Amino acid sequence: MSVIYMLLAISVLVALIFFVAFIISVRKGQYDDSYTPSVRMLFEDELVEKDSDVSNFNQLDNPN
Amino acid sequence: MPHTNCFHCGLPCETEEVHFDEKSFCCHGCKTVYTIFRDNDLSYYYELEGGAGKTPELNQGKFDYLDDPLIAERLLEFQDDSHHIISLSIPHIHCSSCIWVLENLNRLNPGVYSSQVDFPRKEARIHFNSGQISLRELVSLLSAIGYEPSITLEHYEGGAKKVDRKLIYQLGIAGFAFGNIMFLSFPEYFESGEYWLEKYKGIFHWIMFAFSLPVVFYSGSGYLTSAYKSLRSGMLNIDVPIALGILVLFIRSTVEIALDLGQGFFDSLSGLVFFLLLGKFFQQRTYAFLSFERDYRSYFPIAVTRLKADGSEESIPVHEVLKGDRLLIKSSSLIPTDSILLRGEGRIDYSFVTGEARALSKKSGDRLYAGGKQLQGAIEIEVLKPVSQSYLTELWSDAAFSRNPKTAFRNLTDRIGKRFTIAVLTIAFVAAGTWLFIDPSRALNVLTAVLIIACPCAIALAAPFTLGNLLRIFGKKGFYVKDTESLERMALVDTAIFDKTGTLTTTRKNSIDYTGIELTEAEAILLKNTLRASGHPLSQTLYQQLAPYNIIPLDNFEEHLGEGLEGRLDDARIRVGSSEFVTGAPPAQPGGSEVHISSNDNYKGHFIIRNSYREGAGRLFEELSRDYSLAVLSGDNESEKAYLQELLPPLTPMYFNQKPMEKLQFVRELQREGKEVLMVGDGLNDAGALAQSKVGIAISEDANLFTPACDAILDSRQFTNLGVFLGVTKKAMKIIYMSFGFSLLYNVVGLYFAVTGQLEPVIAAILMPLSSISIVAFTTAATNWIGRNIE
Numbered sequence: 001m002s003v004i005y006m007l008l009a010i011s012v013l014v015a016l017i018f019f020v021a022f023i024i025s026v027r028k029g030q031y032d033d034s035y036t037p038s039v040r041m042l043f044e045d046e047l048v049e050k051d052s053d054v055s056n057f058n059q060l061d062n063p064n
Numbered sequence: 065m066p067h068t069n070c071f072h073c074g075l076p077c078e079t080e081e082v083h084f085d086e087k088s089f090c091c092h093g094c095k096t097v098y099t100i101f102r103d104n105d106l107s108y109y110y111e112l113e114g115g116a117g118k119t120p121e122l123n124q125g126k127f128d129y130l131d132d133p134l135i136a137e138r139l140l141e142f143q144d145d146s147h148h149i150i151s152l153s154i155p156h157i158h159c160s161s162c163i164w165v166l167e168n169l170n171r172l173n174p175g176v177y178s179s180q181v182d183f184p185r186k187e188a189r190i191h192f193n194s195g196q197i198s199l200r201e202l203v204s205l206l207s208a209i210g211y212e213p214s215i216t217l218e219h220y221e222g223g224a225k226k227v228d229r230k231l232i233y234q235l236g237i238a239g240f241a242f243g244n245i246m247f248l249s250f251p252e253y254f255e256s257g258e259y260w261l262e263k264y265k266g267i268f269h270w271i272m273f274a275f276s277l278p279v280v281f282y283s284g285s286g287y288l289t290s291a292y293k294s295l296r297s298g299m300l301n302i303d304v305p306i307a308l309g310i311l312v313l314f315i316r317s318t319v320e321i322a323l324d325l326g327q328g329f330f331d332s333l334s335g336l337v338f339f340l341l342l343g344k345f346f347q348q349r350t351y352a353f354l355s356f357e358r359d360y361r362s363y364f365p366i367a368v369t370r371l372k373a374d375g376s377e378e379s380i381p382v383h384e385v386l387k388g389d390r391l392l393i394k395s396s397s398l399i400p401t402d403s404i405l406l407r408g409e410g411r412i413d414y415s416f417v418t419g420e421a422r423a424l425s426k427k428s429g430d431r432l433y434a435g436g437k438q439l440q441g442a443i444e445i446e447v448l449k450p451v452s453q454s455y456l457t458e459l460w461s462d463a464a465f466s467r468n469p470k471t472a473f474r475n476l477t478d479r480i481g482k483r484f485t486i487a488v489l490t491i492a493f494v495a496a497g498t499w500l501f502i503d504p505s506r507a508l509n510v511l512t513a514v515l516i517i518a519c520p521c522a523i524a525l526a527a528p529f530t531l532g533n534l535l536r537i538f539g540k541k542g543f544y545v546k547d548t549e550s551l552e553r554m555a556l557v558d559t560a561i562f563d564k565t566g567t568l569t570t571t572r573k574n575s576i577d578y579t580g581i582e583l584t585e586a587e588a589i590l591l592k593n594t595l596r597a598s599g600h601p602l603s604q605t606l607y608q609q610l611a612p613y614n615i616i617p618l619d620n621f622e623e624h625l626g627e628g629l630e631g632r633l634d635d636a637r638i639r640v641g642s643s644e645f646v647t648g649a650p651p652a653q654p655g656g657s658e659v660h661i662s663s664n665d666n667y668k669g670h671f672i673i674r675n676s677y678r679e680g681a682g683r684l685f686e687e688l689s690r691d692y693s694l695a696v697l698s699g700d701n702e703s704e705k706a707y708l709q710e711l712l713p714p715l716t717p718m719y720f721n722q723k724p725m726e727k728l729q730f731v732r733e734l735q736r737e738g739k740e741v742l743m744v745g746d747g748l749n750d751a752g753a754l755a756q757s758k759v760g761i762a763i764s765e766d767a768n769l770f771t772p773a774c775d776a777i778l779d780s781r782q783f784t785n786l787g788v789f790l791g792v793t794k795k796a797m798k799i800i801y802m803s804f805g806f807s808l809l810y811n812v813v814g815l816y817f818a819v820t821g822q823l824e825p826v827i828a829a830i831l832m833p834l835s836s837i838s839i840v841a842f843t844t845a846a847t848n849w850i851g852r853n854i855e
Contacts, residue, residue, distance in 0.1 A: 014126065019237075023233070026233060039160045
């Protein structure tokens with residue numbers, strides 16, 4: 001049961017890693033604006049190779 | 065003819081309809097922006113949100129001052145050899161389309177590396193290559209697509225804004241600790257005396273202790289310092305019982321684990337701090353894109369055009385203007401200093417500064433004051449006093465304007481906090497004292513237990529969550545309040561004072577009445593064409609609102625500045641203008657805006673042009689008169705008095721020709737009588753009164769326009785809802801009182817356990833979060849409920 005010392009140590013360590021990640025993200029300014037990312041992620045990513053992708057797709061659907 | 069809506073800006077196409085690409089636009093400006101977007105692969109803009117655009121404003125040379133490297137340096141956030149970064153405030157940002165197009169600026173000009181929009185602040189942070197696109201070109205580009213940045217003296221002098229992230233860190237640490245401590249304290253809630261538990265609980269305790277250290281000394285530091293300051297100044301605010309609770313919790317828990325008396329209350333401690341900080345976080349929401357602290361500097365431009373001795377123009381920062389300089393003021397520009405008009409026709413709008421509704425006509429030799437806006441046509445002026453000494457700046461520096469009597473306000477939470485602390489301390493000592501007789505060993509336990517469980521949590525959370533939520537609800541409806549204390553003060557108001565020009569009246573539309581002989585069609589056509597040739601504001605207004613007729617070039621046209629117009633076509637002759645010009649006699653009502661007409665020397669009649677009053681103003685006043693005393697204070701002349709008397713409830717006091725200082729004094733007088741005053745205004749001339757009142761509300765037609773320092777900004781479209789907003793605020797205070805009642809309930813239950821010496825950590829750990837969460841849920845639901853009816 002003395003393994004509990006190691007278990008505690010590991011879990012506290014993991015917790016601390018996440019905590020450090022939190023601090024880093026706040027410092028980088030990720031929490032300054034919490035609204036805009038929610039809108040931004042809904043924008044459609046327009047692929048630059050849009051035309052070639054679309055035409056491939058069409059060919060698959062429509063073998064003519 | 066049915067009106068179609070413009071594809072670009074969404075507004076109805078009223079005066080003309082432009083057809084292009086199978087779509088309708090209200091003007092060429094909108095069509096141009098559409099074309100720009102279409103040609104640069106930005107059509108997705110219209111798919112995200114319809115009609116999100118804005119007609120771009122013409123701005124030849126408006127941004128020339130940005131070419132000056134000294135000025136640009138003050139505005140840029142960062143500059144390198146070619147890599148520049150600027151943060152621009154763009155008021156038109158209002159939807160997802162705006163975010164998308166602004167973040168895809170590089171498609172419009174490859175000189176832009178990237179840009180990121182901060183939507184709540186309505187700002188765009190743009191990285192650009194100064195070699196490929198200059199700052200001026202960038203700003204002009206944004207302007208051309210309808211997203212003109214707002215660059216005022218305030219931005220120039222402001223410097224880098226420091227983002228305060230301390231609260232986020234504190235909240236993060238408290239939450240982190242709370243979760244982990246709860247996790248570690250779980251085993252001991254339910255089992256005690258179990259062998260393995262007994263063997264290892266020591267390490268659990270000390271880890272919990274370690275987690276709680278940053279909670280007390282970093283996250284809770286705000287409360288501890290505030291309580292200390294409050295005690296030092298002899299007052300008891302809500303932070304005193306909070307700090308007391310934190311300290312007692314920490315000390316007792318540390319003693320318990322050191323002496324192996326129990327597991328301590330670290331879980332309740334971190335939970336307490338976490339919920340309190342959550343309340344603070346929620347309360348601190350601000351409308352970062354609006355400034356409630358505006359002073360005259362955000363009204364002034366950064367640079368003006370100075371005419372050098374050889375006649376050439378140069379752009380100089382406004383503070384460098386010296387006495388004797390000759391400046392060129394373009395149309396729709398501000399006059400930055402007290403000066404004398406040298407050349408050109410002055411048509412000055414002083415409505416922001418004095419409240420006068422009509423633009424004044426000035427000619428060469430007349431004196432002009434800082435803050436007036438030249439409406440049309442360029443003028444040359446000679447500076448009499450530099451910016452810092454103008455009438456406007458001196459008015460602003462007047463002690464009365466800047467002193468803020470509102471800081472003395474003690475909010476409800478602090479007032480209750482005082483009573484709460486006294487009550488808790490009394491109960492604690494009485495209970496401990498009683499136990500000293502019954503079983504002395506329990507006395508200390510009971511003393512600390514009472515101090516721990518009597519949680520000011522619920523009290524401290526009630527107001528922030530209620531009012532914070534109300535702030536959010538009001539903001540969605542166009543009523544932007546600065547902070548929760550302003551809302552609390554709003555609920556106490558009993559008298560409401562209104563400014564007239566720009567507040568009760570809207571400068572966007574005018575109402576025109578004609579009395580006299582009706583004009584024949586030929587006369588009406590001649591009239592319309594004569595008006596069209598004149599640049600005078602009254603001519604323009606009248607022209608816009610007369611029925612449309614064909615445009616026919618006149619045979620002869622003469623404009624007599626400040627007096628009237630003469631137009632001739634074939635045999636017909638028409639004279640349009642002031643009473644003296646057309647009839648030779650002075651006007652019946654001096655100061656009113658009358659336009660008289662005579663055709664072929666036969667007097668026909670006259671138009672009276674007045675500012676139209678906001679729709680529903682009369683109704684609003686009637687609604688408010690039930691609960692508030694009302695008054696109107698205007699900087700304008702008395703010409704509208706009769707009309708106002710009809711519009712407003714009888715016996716409403718009205719005062720005209722009020723200078724800014726007089727408005728301030730009026731408010732002070734009322735306050736001396738013991739009244740709690742609410743002032744509603746819009747311009748610089750209201751600034752003093754707005755600061756002196758208990759609550760100052762500024763009406764805004766357009767987010768881009770200046771509003772003076774105030775506690776709340778009301779969108780002009782929501783003006784008629786003012787009564788509703790005030791009523792909901794009063795109801796919200798009732799919700800806070802109800803929350804206090806709930807809190808009392810929790811405290812009674814908790815105190816039962818504490819006083820009888822039965823306070824186990826698990827009970828404290830349940831009660832505290834329970835009370836906090838239930839208060840939050842209740843206040844949020846209740847405020848959403850009372851706010852549901854606002855349109």
